[in-house]
Amino acid sequence: MSSLSDARRNLRERSEKHLRRAVLSELGRGQPSTVQPYQPKGGRLWRALFVPVYRRVPWSAKERAMGALGMTATGWKAPEREPAEPWRPPADMADRVQAKPAAPTEAASDS
């Protein structure tokens, strides 16, 4: 492998590891049946500097940076996610829903 691809792989591996560890600690806190993850030694710079800085950058900028660094796939077509304007309820839907009686129960609609 070239040194550039080695560097990309290394960057991805390390950044993912530290970003995920940080989230595990935060998301799990207070959730029943979870514990704190094992905290290995090392990686202080990643935890203290990289993780907070990465989080401050808006997602759109992160996406651009990942593309520029060659971290996204090439030779692939990004999916078309807008085949049509998605259906949306009328603007006054909330009023209409509130004006209606409560939703029917299952028993009431059994036939």
Place this chain on the structure above:
Amino acid sequence: MERVVVIGGGGAGTAAATITKRLNPALKVSVFTEFTDIAYSPCGIPFVHGREIPSFDDLFLSTVERYREDGLDMRMETVVTDIDLDRRTITTKNEPEGFDQLILCTGFFWEQPDVPGVNLEGIHYVKDIRKSMEFDKQLDSMKRIVVVGAGPVGVEMAGGLAHRGLQVDLVDEGPWVLHEILDPDVAKPVHDSLQARGVTLHLGTKVESFEGDKGGHVCAVHTTDGIFECDAVVTGLHKVPNTALAEAAGLKLGTTGAVSVDDHMRTSAPGVWAAGDVVEIPHGLNMIPIVGLTGAHAYAQGRVAAVNITGGDLAYDPVWVPWGMVAGDYTIGGFSMGENLAKSIGIPYVLAKGVGITKARYYPGAEKTFVKLLAEPDTLRLIGGVIHGGEGVKERCDFLAFAAKRGATLYDLAYMENIYSPPIGALFEPIQIAAQNALAAQRENKLAVA
């Protein structure tokens, strides 16, 4: 006669070989595999160990003879040691064999724990069915097993072995089982179910070494949570793409370390294709390459390679990764990503959460199903989700992955049609309920961006 060589006899390799031959019978298609068997489901192995499936024989879908009858040149127990792209040859048993087109389906190997004692006897990896058959016989005389790694295979093995009546310790560094794919709000029912089967969980715990007896067989696992005596160890860490041949041949590897392919399964070398666990595939949401997909993905990629080799023009789409499994006796699943991964990457999202039921509430066996959807804050397009509890988790995850791929929004889902039939579906679809709850929160300006 033009010759297509397939290296690897797993899901991608068998699909690529059989479909290539079917689409163009004039081609000579040769399959090289280091293993004795082909066309079986390795995913079923934990359930045979757990005695939930009666026999390993049930996992076989076909035979080598059947493939030969279909015209394939099957080279079993034949290791390919080299690929020469200039000469268009592979080397097996020190002899070159020519090819016109090559499909690389060399799969994966399991990550080994990086600790002393890892080469002791009795440390088992769930992959080769012959080794699993041998291990299964040994299990009859064993009492205590340590499972290292609470990923999907580790959890299935732990649950299965406990179901068989063995004492099982499940060790993982993470704060809850399946923490790489599952969100922590699902940890409790999953842990409860595994513990009900008799699995002892040691989470937040690092394996420090394996201890062997005088015969060189593992007899204990040393961890940060103490020493666990055992008769065998089962490991279930990460799948590592088996790229040795590809790398030596000079094929381009990607940021995951797997072989880089385009959407037609072409590698960086002309006439060389790759599919299955040896390749990386972009995620549909952000085009970041990922690995560790399922057998269904591998088979579909093999099919794409076969179609294109035989003159077709078929693209494989970036993936939205529907997944599902039974942890203990509790069904969990998801698609694309949960909060855990979205937060790690830094993708903003809003949540749609709801609880529904799997059948009409009065129908026997109705259970709760929990739905959590992640959507883009501005458009409310789906970006991921986690579903758990009861029947229909798999079908909902499949559907939602497809819906996300097509750009569906919470608006679409809130007003989707659904089946109401008491034995199989309630009046209100749980997905609808979650989406409706999010829209209600939005109307009240309570839909917070995470």
